[in-house]
Amino acid sequence: MKYRTQPSYLALKQTGELQERGRMLWSMMSKCRLCPRECSVNRLEGQEGFCHASSKLIVASHHPHFGEEAPLVGKGGSGTIFFSNCSLRCVFCINWEISHLGSGDETSLQELADMMIHLQKLGCHNINLVTPTHYVAHIVLAVGIAADKGLRLPLVYNTCGWERLEILRHLDGVVDIYLPDFKYGDGISAARYSAGADSYPTITKNALLEMHRQVGVAKPDTDGIIRHGLMIRHLVMPNNVSASCEVIRWIAQNLPNETYVNIMSQYRPCYKALHYPPASRPVSAEEYKQVVEAARDAGLTNLDIQGFPI
Numbered sequence: 001m002k003y004r005t006q007p008s009y010l011a012l013k014q015t016g017e018l019q020e021r022g023r024m025l026w027s028m029m030s031k032c033r034l035c036p037r038e039c040s041v042n043r044l045e046g047q048e049g050f051c052h053a054s055s056k057l058i059v060a061s062h063h064p065h066f067g068e069e070a071p072l073v074g075k076g077g078s079g080t081i082f083f084s085n086c087s088l089r090c091v092f093c094i095n096w097e098i099s100h101l102g103s104g105d106e107t108s109l110q111e112l113a114d115m116m117i118h119l120q121k122l123g124c125h126n127i128n129l130v131t132p133t134h135y136v137a138h139i140v141l142a143v144g145i146a147a148d149k150g151l152r153l154p155l156v157y158n159t160c161g162w163e164r165l166e167i168l169r170h171l172d173g174v175v176d177i178y179l180p181d182f183k184y185g186d187g188i189s190a191a192r193y194s195a196g197a198d199s200y201p202t203i204t205k206n207a208l209l210e211m212h213r214q215v216g217v218a219k220p221d222t223d224g225i226i227r228h229g230l231m232i233r234h235l236v237m238p239n240n241v242s243a244s245c246e247v248i249r250w251i252a253q254n255l256p257n258e259t260y261v262n263i264m265s266q267y268r269p270c271y272k273a274l275h276y277p278p279a280s281r282p283v284s285a286e287e288y289k290q291v292v293e294a295a296r297d298a299g300l301t302n303l304d305i306q307g308f309p310i
């Protein structure tokens, strides 16, 4: 049985490059442009941007997760760390207490590193960084500390997909698995449901290309676990809110056909979604089926299909 045993960041750690990148990202919080909101607030002096995050790291929870994609879960689970606050702030967010209300505990870099080590000791297959964008500097610095303590698990960058290229380039060689959402195929929906983020489709498409350039197609090792590559999630929404066919078309035309795409069926109206009628009900079996058929017709061959027997 032969598979990747060293995570990407170890090489950067050995040359000092990992710490340098962490310091660079940290300095960007003085006029914050860590995400496409580019608020320019000084988080290092305690100001909070659109994401409601200052330089204080807030973590909501960390634990082995058995509800993520099967190639990330395996037998030991995916070692999830849920970060509080969010830069996208969707009205239908299932984790709204964490993302919108910022519930969680202030956490030092040492403590974040210790969480990673704890998840490794529990037998998790990876460190799954959920909503990492606004805390990317903290994460890179903490990974450096954790590597010194023996961390050897691959990092999963579990993001909304709305990422600046400049930031992603600092993660080249740090992240092993990119797990981005591709939420919307059109900017009108993105603006309506995600706090004015009409740039979402354009920025996310460029981000996906950069992620693919860095890590390539995700392929399971002989034990069924994915340790490297790009895994895209698309949440099908009711009434074509997510413009799913455009999402599928773009992936099929711009990334390899064997790109891992998880077509998610579990949408339900959470948080404020009941006030947004097109998004105020679950997705139907027929709506989900149409998206799966569109993906197959477009030639995508590595679909993770959940929910409905079709």
Ligand code: SF4
Pocket (backbone or CB within 6 Å): 032, 033, 034, 035, 036, 037, 038, 039, 040, 041, 043, 048, 049, 050, 051, 052, 053, 087, 133, 134
């Ligand atoms: S990470 Fe937060 S403070 Fe920084 S640009 Fe994005 S929303 Fe603004």
